Amino acid sequence: MSSKKPVAIVFDTFGSVVDWRGSLVAEMKELGGKRGVNGDWAAVADAWRHGYHRMLDEVTAGTRDYGLLDDLHRELLDEAMRDVGVTGFREDDLRDINLGWHRLKAWPDAVAGLTRLKTKYIVGSLSNGNVRLLVDMAKGANLPWDVVFGSDMFSRFKPHPDTYLGSARLLNLEPGEVMLASAHNGDLANARKYGLMTGFFLRPTEFGPNQAIDLAAEADWDVIADDIEDMATKLDT
Amino acid sequence: MSSKKPVAIVFDTFGSVVDWRGSLVAEMKELGGKRGVNGDWAAVADAWRHGYHRMLDEVTAGTRDYGLLDDLHRELLDEAMRDVGVTGFREDDLRDINLGWHRLKAWPDAVAGLTRLKTKYIVGSLSNGNVRLLVDMAKGANLPWDVVFGSDMFSRFKPHPDTYLGSARLLNLEPGEVMLASAHNGDLANARKYGLMTGFFLRPTEFGPNQAIDLAAEADWDVIADDIEDMATKLDT
Structure with missing residues (x-):
């Protein structure tokens, strides 16, 4: 790591x-x-x-x-x-x-993990959802975001670089100071292509009981964790 | 009201x-x-x-x-x-x-008032500050925003209409479904011009002990309150 x-x-x-x-x-x-x-x-x-x-x-x-x-x-x-x-x-x-x-309901570890990460890092969403969808989701599921980045802020969906780089720009950070955290190897590969750090965690039943993809990290991501709580531990929070 | x-x-x-x-x-x-x-x-x-x-x-x-x-x-x-x-x-x-x-530190009533309003309304910042400034401010002062709107999301400062209307657009709301809340009559006059609802509250010492402006509501704003806690009461939260 x-x-x-x-x-x-x-x-x-x-x-x-x-x-x-x-x-x-x-x-x-x-x-x-x-x-x-x-x-x-x-x-x-x-x-x-x-x-x-x-x-x-x-x-x-x-x-x-x-x-x-x-x-x-x-x-x-x-x-x-x-x-x-x-x-x-x-x-x-x-x-x-x-x-x-x-x-949508949060995975069981999400709120606790994000709450821990928030003590030391800026935590935000970077989603293809629109801002209103993400705000409603956060209110319903108690997601403690510091900031919400939705695709309608960029008029682009991931994997367009304007999304990954736009979140860094609005945080006044270099891309390498921002980590994309995702359960999807493909999402992380794109983030890495544009210079972001990468954090992977497992969601082995996202696609149901017979999930065939994203069952393991497929590259040397900067952080590789079991879930968001484990990511919080690995990032010292 | x-x-x-x-x-x-x-x-x-x-x-x-x-x-x-x-x-x-x-x-x-x-x-x-x-x-x-x-x-x-x-x-x-x-x-x-x-x-x-x-x-x-x-x-x-x-x-x-x-x-x-x-x-x-x-x-x-x-x-x-x-x-x-x-x-x-x-x-x-x-x-x-x-x-x-x-x-910057929050006024004494701000966190309690916003926390109450958040139970029933989407609450966000709409500031000429940039997103990173607003995110840092919220983390330091424990402001419980659902969403942060900064001027760098619109590349415009208030009173440009893109700011007031941009917040409504990103919330997928009509301008009349969004209320600007401010201690500044001028800010509210602009928001009203572009169709937003308006909420005024008092900050009689913002400019120091000899403040000469914004000591009272100067129009029939939709809500007129003493501070953010009082606004929460007037908005039934």
């Missing part, structure tokens, strides 16, 4: 800090029960997230423009429901399900 | 949430004592702030470009020291004095 320490640590949120899949499946199941709508909710959540990754690739390739994640999520939700064959939700139900991203 | 309630409340910070004058005078006095440098510290603080207001007018008039407040503050500090006739500080002393803006 690198002996150098960052000044600020910015966190990927979806999957890394909050459990998108478990939270969305639980909310859809509950609302489906109320409305008498049945569905394979894990399949809907996975299709939704798959659509998101495809959409990011399109934006990166330049075949789709940047848009507010709330709006893109809604378009992708309709598609996911259709693909999995769920019918029967009303328009306001779908609107509410889409806002489920604002209500 | 208006019966309509905002969704988010964004706060002017210098003077409204933190006591810039008292904090800077105390820090300069302490460092002056250590270095054997004497000066009329209240006069330096007032000249510094006066330079800032003149600088804002120049930016508004278009005769000066937007710049990071940390950098502008440093230029204005040198000028204030010269004008008041203080000599003897070293370069690193002046750098440290300039960073005093990152360490």
Whole structure:
């Protein structure tokens, strides 16, 4: 592990800090029960997230423009429901399900780990979510951010360099003084490409019980930890 | 008082949430004592702030470009020291004095009031300070912001509309769903011009014992309060 320490640590949120899949499946199941709508909710959540990754690739390739994640999520939700064959939700139900991203629950170690890290480092989100989504998420899950960086501040999604470098610029720091912390090796590879420090931690069930990726650090990241509490220990807090 | 309630409340910070004058005078006095440098510290603080207001007018008039407040503050500090006739500080002393803006202390009611408001509203800063300054200030003074809006996010200072409207845009709200809270009637007049709600509270000693402005609400602001705790009461928190 690198002996150098960052000044600020910015966190990927979806999957890394909050459990998108478990939270969305639980909310859809509950609302489906109320409305008498049945569905394979894990399949809907996975299709939704798959659509998101495809959409990011399109934006990166330049075949789709940047848009507010709330709006893109809604378009992708309709598609996911259709693909999995769920019918029967009303328009306001779908609107509410889409806002489920604002209500994602934190992984059990997240609040305690961030609270410890915050005593010594600036801690912030660096997410493809829009600012409002991240603010609502932080309020609901008690995430103690010092600062929220959302993609609508840069009109760019990760992995565009404006996002990683924009967080450093707004903190008046050199990129090498900022650490991206994420459960995703690909996210960290991009952050390293633009000069940020890198911190990896494990979320082995983010994608469900049969997760096949991000089960280990795939490079010599500056910090490699089991979870955010362990990262706090490894960063002396 | 208006019966309509905002969704988010964004706060002017210098003077409204933190006591810039008292904090800077105390820090300069302490460092002056250590270095054997004497000066009329209240006069330096007032000249510094006066330079800032003149600088804002120049930016508004278009005769000066937007710049990071940390950098502008440093230029204005040198000028204030010269004008008041203080000599003897070293370069690193002046750098440290300039960073005093990152360490401003909160008014006694601020943390308690913001903590109450945060239970029901999104609370954020909307300041001409840069993001890093505001983040450091919040960490030092325990300000419980949900979100930090600094002028470097918009590359504009208040009263440019991009600042007031930018905070609403990033919160995905209509301007009328956001309240600017400030101890400065002029700030509120601008916010109202761009469609925001307005909340006034008193800081009768912000400019020292002989303060002559902002000693009362000068318009029918949506909320008029004694301080931030009183504002929390008037907004049912």
